[in-house]
Amino acid sequence: MKRLAEQKFVNSRLVKKVPFHCEVIKIDGESVYTPRYAEIVARMFELRIQGKGAPSIAKILNEEFDAPKKLRKGEFSQHFVLRVLKDRATTGVLVMRDNTEVADYFPAAISDATYLQANDRKPFMTGVVTAKAGTTNVIKGTTRCNECHNGVIVKTSKSKFRYLKCVKSSHGCMVQRSLQYSKVLLPILDSLLDVHWITKALKDIKRSKERIDYHEKQVVKLNQILQKASNLTVIENLVERIEQHDVYITFFRTIESGNHETILDGLNVGTKSGRATLNLILNITFKKIIVDFSSEQITLVTKIDNHTQKRPASINDIRHANVWELQGLSSLLLKDDVEVSATKLRQLLTPPTQTK
Numbered sequence: 001m002k003r004l005a006e007q008k009f010v011n012s013r014l015v016k017k018v019p020f021h022c023e024v025i026k027i028d029g030e031s032v033y034t035p036r037y038a039e040i041v042a043r044m045f046e047l048r049i050q051g052k053g054a055p056s057i058a059k060i061l062n063e064e065f066d067a068p069k070k071l072r073k074g075e076f077s078q079h080f081v082l083r084v085l086k087d088r089a090t091t092g093v094l095v096m097r098d099n100t101e102v103a104d105y106f107p108a109a110i111s112d113a114t115y116l117q118a119n120d121r122k123p124f125m126t127g128v129v130t131a132k133a134g135t136t137n138v139i140k141g142t143t144r145c146n147e148c149h150n151g152v153i154v155k156t157s158k159s160k161f162r163y164l165k166c167v168k169s170s171h172g173c174m175v176q177r178s179l180q181y182s183k184v185l186l187p188i189l190d191s192l193l194d195v196h197w198i199t200k201a202l203k204d205i206k207r208s209k210e211r212i213d214y215h216e217k218q219v220v221k222l223n224q225i226l227q228k229a230s231n232l233t234v235i236e237n238l239v240e241r242i243e244q245h246d247v248y249i250t251f252f253r254t255i256e257s258g259n260h261e262t263i264l265d266g267l268n269v270g271t272k273s274g275r276a277t278l279n280l281i282l283n284i285t286f287k288k289i290i291v292d293f294s295s296e297q298i299t300l301v302t303k304i305d306n307h308t309q310k311r312p313a314s315i316n317d318i319r320h321a322n323v324w325e326l327q328g329l330s331s332l333l334l335k336d337d338v339e340v341s342a343t344k345l346r347q348l349l350t351p352p353t354q355t356k
């Protein structure tokens with residue numbers, strides 16, 4: 001089986017590089033993968049399941065193992081840990097560039113169950129679910145600074161509002177200004193409900209079906225693990241993840257049914273899962289969202305057809321009432337502990353009409 005797969009893909013650009021835990025040795029002139037560092041990988045996953053973060057895991061690995069010479073810095077780093085934790089090759093799966101998978105291609109360092117338990121990142125999201133509970137950066141992953149094309153971050157200020165700034169601001173990017181978070185997020189949400197141009201992007205039914213399938217499979221797998229789990233923290237974690245998958249399933253069914261305008265209904269961005277879902281919606285809809293901090297404009301580019309729309313970063317022309325009705329909105333736009341009603345929030349954010 002393995003021989004066949006190798007013959008098929010060897011010398012093919014489809015094959016990604018050798019996974020960290022493996023080494024290629026020659027036996028009778030034939031290349032064979034051996035699991036040289038499987039123990040390190042297994043330990044890494046074990047620590048992750050115990051709830052440790054990447055920096056702690058890296059530190060512990062450096063204490064317990066001699067870092068292999070092939071590591072660039074000569075030591076385990078948190079970036080390395082994050083990369084390996086996300087690498088399906090740890091379970092022996094070869095993921096090719098076109099996303100087809102060949103099971104049992106490499107010797108596995110850990111089981112599928114361990115991989116899932118440590119890590120159920122969604123394959124179509126980038127750096128999204130790594131977000132801590134309570135994170136407010138729901139535009140993470142899609143949104144870029146106009147000047148340097150790096151991401152934007154949410155920061156608090158002395159006022160009660162949250163602000164956005166370029167992540168490289170004062171670290172190499174010329175943009176020093178920040179923009180009120182609401183001025184960026186609300187026009188994005190408003191556009192999302194703008195059926196005329198967004199429907200096409202969301203109506204990617206085939207992909208919705210694939211995603212429903214994916215999440216349903218994850219729910220089945222997680223339920224199987226749940227039945228065997230005895231540790232309370234693990235159980236809580238599993239239940240939370242199953243709930244999140246259920247939210248996604250509901251969301252994709254909404255898309256499939258064609259009711260795009262109702263996408264924000266029932267979403268509560270005051271909760272972790274609501275925020276993750278909104279982030280997901282934005283990530284699957286938009287290829288990129290560019291924030292111009294100087295001219296206060298946002299450029300929205302959908303994934304389908306690269307359809308582009310420019311809008312002023314402004315809350316004065318929000319056309320859809322649903323945007324204001326979005327549950328938990330104030331917990332995103334205002335500092336912690338400031339929670340106000342939709343009406344109050346609207347009053348707070350909308351500057352009084354100017355009279356000359």
Ligand SMILES: [Zn+2]
Nearest residue numbers: 145148166173
């Ligand atoms: Zn920048």
